[in-house]
Amino acid sequence: MTLPRIPSPGRALQLGASVWFIAATLGQWAFVLFILLFFGGHGLSGDLAGLNDKPHVTGYVPGDTFGNLQFIAHALMGGVVTFAGTWQLLPALRRRWPGIHRWNGRLFLGISLLGALSGLYLTWVRGSRLGVGSNVSITANGVLILAFATLAWRSALRRDFVRHRRHALRAFLLVNGVWFLRIGIMLAGLALAPLGVEINYTGMVFVGVSFASWLIPLTVLELYLRAERSQRAVPRYAMAGLLGVSALLVLAGSAAAVAFMWLPALRPGAAP
Numbered sequence: 377m378t379l380p381r382i383p384s385p386g387r388a389l390q391l392g393a394s395v396w397f398i399a400a401t402l403g404q405w406a407f408v409l410f411i412l413l414f415f416g417g418h419g420l421s422g423d424l425a426g427l428n429d430k431p432h433v434t435g436y437v438p439g440d441t442f443g444n445l446q447f448i449a450h451a452l453m454g455g456v457v458t459f460a461g462t463w464q465l466l467p468a469l470r471r472r473w474p475g476i477h478r479w480n481g482r483l484f485l486g487i488s489l490l491g492a493l494s495g496l497y498l499t500w501v502r503g504s505r506l507g508v509g510s511n512v513s514i515t516a517n518g519v520l521i522l523a524f525a526t527l528a529w530r531s532a533l534r535r536d537f538v539r540h541r542r543h544a545l546r547a548f549l550l551v552n553g554v555w556f557l558r559i560g561i562m563l564a565g566l567a568l569a570p571l572g573v574e575i576n577y578t579g580m581v582f583v584g585v586s587f588a589s590w591l592i593p594l595t596v597l598e599l600y601l602r603a604e605r606s607q608r609a610v611p612r613y614a615m616a617g618l619l620g621v622s623a624l625l626v627l628a629g630s631a632a633a634v635a636f637m638w639l640p641a642l643r644p645g646a647a648p
């Protein structure tokens with residue numbers, strides 16, 4: 377009997393990254409599909425009041441034309457930027473069709489900047505705030521998106537592709553902070569419900585998951601970049617294992633978000 381060959385440290389790291397990317401793409405595209413069906417559907421049918429069939433922070437307010445426009449445009453931009461981000465990470469696309477990588481990159485970075493600015497507007501001007509802790513977290517997330525999207529753009533223009541890759545990966549994870557937040561809340565809910573712990577918007581669990589939704593992905597990325605540079609096998613195998621576990625968590629959180637958050641909101645007459 378031949379034993380399965382253990383992949384080399386470099387190959388294991390690549391495999392871990394690919395498995396995480398596939399899991400994240402499935403979850404992110406489920407989020408994109410929800411945005412398209414829910415916000416796009418209500419927008420196209422003109423039934424804007426129906427947007428409040430699911431809970432929002434402020435949501436649709438009759439008469440507030442500018443605020444409603446910002447809210448709907450922000451959500452739709454969220455869908456576009458999440459979808460565009462996936463393609464930027466495909467090495468084959470970068471190699472074979474660099475023109476598509478460049479144009480999709482401009483779209484991703486441009487919408488990231490606009491999405492972060494409209495999010496800051498919704499939070500600080502329209503007043504869509506959940507509580508002090510989560511406001512600080514989402515504001516930091518928004519400011520970091522502005523910083524890293526700008527740095528990624530600038531390094532690409534300077535043809536400094538080593539820095540460009542690092543900054544663009546950070547921007548990608550930060551832009552997906554809102555998706556990480558949703559799957560994080562689902563995972564926390566699954567873990568804490570059997571203990572009878574309820575999650576509310578101002579409580580420690582929600583605020584903790586808010587910060588974790590961008591701090592943990594950024595930390596894991598830094599560890600991944602270090603493992604890539606390391607010549608030792610242990611950090612590379614350890615990182616591959618961490619990416620495998622993260623992929624399982626991402627899949628579980630995304631499945632729970634589909635079942636308990638996005639599908640119920642798409643059912644006709646969903647309760648607010």
Ligand code: HEM
Pocket residue numbers: 411431432433434435436447450451452453454455457458488491492493494495496497498499504505514515517518519521550551552554
């Ligand atoms: C660029 C990445 C972002 C994406 C992909 C994104 C996506 C979304 C989506 C899809 C919604 C609608 C959620 C729903 O109610 O179902 C939303 C709502 C919201 N976003 Fe963002 N967002 C991003 C960044 C931000 C930032 C940086 C902020 C604040 C600084 C922010 C603040 C808000 C607020 C306040 C709402 C709730 C509006 C309401 O319910 O009335 N977003 N976002």
